[in-house]
Amino acid sequence: MKLKKLLATGLALCMAGSMLAGCGSGSGTTTAAATTAAPAGTTAEATTAADGTTAAGTTAAASAGETDFPTKNVSGIIQWGAGGGTDNLMRPLATLAEKELGKSIVVENKAGATGTIATQYVYDKDADGYTLLMGAENPQLYTALDLLNLTYADFEPVFLIGDETVGIVVSKDSPYKSFTELINAALEKPGELTISTTGKGGLPWEVGSFITAVTGATFNQVPYDSDAAAKTAVIGGECDFTVCKIQSGIEDYKAGTLNFLCMFSKEPAPAMPEVPLITAEYPDFEQYMPWGPFYGVFVKKGTDQAIIDKLGEAFKKAYEDPAYQEQLANTNVNALGLTGSEAKEYMKNWQLNTINALNKSGAIDKTAADLGLE
Missing domain, CATH: 3.40.190.150 (Bordetella uptake gene, domain 1)
Incomplete structure (x- = not known):
């Protein structure tokens, strides 16, 4: 009986020592084989999800995207x-x-x-x-x-x-004082009024297509190398009109060499609120706005x-x-x-x-x- 008691006591002490050793190892290195529920960021084998993916792999990928980029x-x-x-x-x-x-x-x-x-x-x-x-x-x-x-x-x-808001512009000497006057002249002389463009796909070409779609007016398109060159062609009288961003035409407008007939918008431009809106003269343009x-x-x-x-x-x-x-x-x-x-x-x-x-x-x-x- 004494021998049995001694053996039981010794076994209990061993088990307690093992438990204490296990608790203490939390601050050290733990192998994947010894861990049944490893925290995210340890080995993938220890954290396989039900759908077959690994939490560790997912977390590492997310971490790379969220914190590592750019390296x-x-x-x-x-x-x-x-x-x-x-x-x-x-x-x-x-x-x-x-x-x-x-x-x-x-x-x-x-x-x-x-x-x-x-x-x-x-x-x-x-x-x-x-x-x-x-x-x-x-x-x-x-x-x-x-x-x-x-x-x-x-x-x-x-x-x-x-x-950006863009506008229809003519030279200061243009006979057209409003967008409606320009369109009426174009309808009377189909394909004769000239619009300076930057070629197919450029801004004046795009807006010219909008104008034709709504009003039916057609124009003779004259291509130039840049928006600046297309604007200069209008100022110099080579073409009847073109399309300008506010930032590229506002100084010429202030200087009096360029006149904005209308803004291609349904809301006034803060920098030029006095310029008429194209939708006020032709409401059908509104279907394409904002643009x-x-x-x-x-x-x-x-x-x-x-x-x-x-x-x-x-x-x-x-x-x-x-x-x-x-x-x-x-x-x-x-x-x-x-x-x-x-x-x-x-x-x-x-x-x-x-x-x-x-x-x-x-x-x-x-x-x-x-x-x-x-």
């Missing part, structure tokens, strides 16, 4: 040349956003072919968030115009910055959502900086500040409105349905 500098590719409207908006925004990211955003201009060169370049890179497309609205029309088999549907919006050139930052489709979110937050904070808001106001860019589904909805509406107008005017043969758009 190197980010490349920002601008669709247009240095000194243009897109370039002037993107460079200061990138400078502010890189402070939030903790890595540099190296901005590079890849101009040409209505922005298709830059768009294709970014699309050909990995969907890892390290190559940003900094562009304007043009890719939404690439497939409609047979320029490139890509649109913003092949990218994800990181951040939509803003859009204007827009600017945004994009990544290739397939980029991890956590990376998109982190980029979006950095650009949002940059956008909200008082100095950048002042720049938007000074250049008469209407602030949008859209991300995610709101940005996608805005771009989809813009695309549908523009394609419907282009098709109705006869500028393109394709319909929205032909392009797979609802």
